[in-house]
Amino acid sequence: MRAVTFQAPGEVLVEEVPEPELIDPGDAIVQIEATGVCGSDLHIYHGRVQIEPGFTIGHEYVGTVIEAGADVREVQAGDRVLGCFQTACGRCWFCRRGWFHKCDASRTFGHGAALGALQGTQAERALVPNADLVLRKVPAGMSDEVALFAGDVMGTGYHAVAESGLRAGDVAAVLGLGPVGLCAVQAAKASGAAHVIAVDSVAERLAMAESFGAEAVHLSEGDPRAAARAATEGRGVDVCIDAVGHPKALDLALRLTRKCGTVQAIGVYAERCELHMGLLWIKSLQLCAGHANVIGHVDRVLAMMSAGVLDPSPLVTHHMALDDAAEAYALYDRREALKIVLKP
Numbered sequence: 001m002r003a004v005t006f007q008a009p010g011e012v013l014v015e016e017v018p019e020p021e022l023i024d025p026g027d028a029i030v031q032i033e034a035t036g037v038c039g040s041d042l043h044i045y046h047g048r049v050q051i052e053p054g055f056t057i058g059h060e061y062v063g064t065v066i067e068a069g070a071d072v073r074e075v076q077a078g079d080r081v082l083g084c085f086q087t088a089c090g091r092c093w094f095c096r097r098g099w100f101h102k103c104d105a106s107r108t109f110g111h112g113a114a115l116g117a118l119q120g121t122q123a124e125r126a127l128v129p130n131a132d133l134v135l136r137k138v139p140a141g142m143s144d145e146v147a148l149f150a151g152d153v154m155g156t157g158y159h160a161v162a163e164s165g166l167r168a169g170d171v172a173a174v175l176g177l178g179p180v181g182l183c184a185v186q187a188a189k190a191s192g193a194a195h196v197i198a199v200d201s202v203a204e205r206l207a208m209a210e211s212f213g214a215e216a217v218h219l220s221e222g223d224p225r226a227a228a229r230a231a232t233e234g235r236g237v238d239v240c241i242d243a244v245g246h247p248k249a250l251d252l253a254l255r256l257t258r259k260c261g262t263v264q265a266i267g268v269y270a271e272r273c274e275l276h277m278g279l280l281w282i283k284s285l286q287l288c289a290g291h292a293n294v295i296g297h298v299d300r301v302l303a304m305m306s307a308g309v310l311d312p313s314p315l316v317t318h319h320m321a322l323d324d325a326a327e328a329y330a331l332y333d334r335r336e337a338l339k340i341v342l343k344p
């Protein structure tokens, strides 16, 4: 079958790879009908996240189950499904507490040997371990490109808001309006935020956040701190979400947030980073971080998308064939797209 493989930094290739086969009775094989290109794929593309040359990449997927192991109960051959970007065992100490994202035996699709050696989903077919936990049936009437968001990007935006403890009537700020930041804007509004300040420096992304009901503030041409003060009688925002993953964004988040507020760093950090601990301490801020518990949130996210309360469809800017993956990655790398959906 055809699959998109990592070759070297800046180089992906569509090539023939072996067909996936059931290994465990809990596995399923999914015929992929739509698969997304994600910001995390770019970390691999840039060589920042290192994986083996020839490994199949991709972790966002919608398709049809074509084979299910003897222990699979929740889905069967012929079901249209979406999946989460990582797997979990469902049995370990962390899974038993609902922290599926920290499962001791977790594997992430398309991230090489370091994250569980699970081949990616930018392929014609994919093996899905522990299918009962990882897959969900696509609700009737939901398009592939919307369903695609439940197992990764919208789940992550939702997680950022849910874990921040945001309450109805709160004022939130979202820094960085890539797909996750834009989904966080929607999730904050859907969770009852009275006002959402959305900060970025790309005009189209600011305009989209505005269309989702946020107050768009340009990072340098505008004044995010003044906007936060103006919306809160000078206190600062109740919750600030850093969807960038850069020390400068984190520093701004500490400054925008009111005393006893929460800073939620959902953007990816992989290295040491200096932050103003004095500011965190004197303001009694809470700082949360880490990637999303997508398996834990996927049912709520699907329900909200099904009801139209969350709607990621405006984020889909490009549809391309799997065979054009090299072009898709180059285009995404140039920040010319928000979400590219590949069709095998």
Ligand SMILES: [Zn+2]
Residues within 6 Å of the ligand: 038, 039, 040, 041, 059, 060, 085, 152, 153
């Ligand atoms: Zn992703």
Ligand SMILES: [Zn+2]
Residues within 6 Å of the ligand: 088, 089, 090, 091, 092, 093, 094, 095, 096, 102, 103, 104, 105, 106
């Ligand atoms: Zn586990």
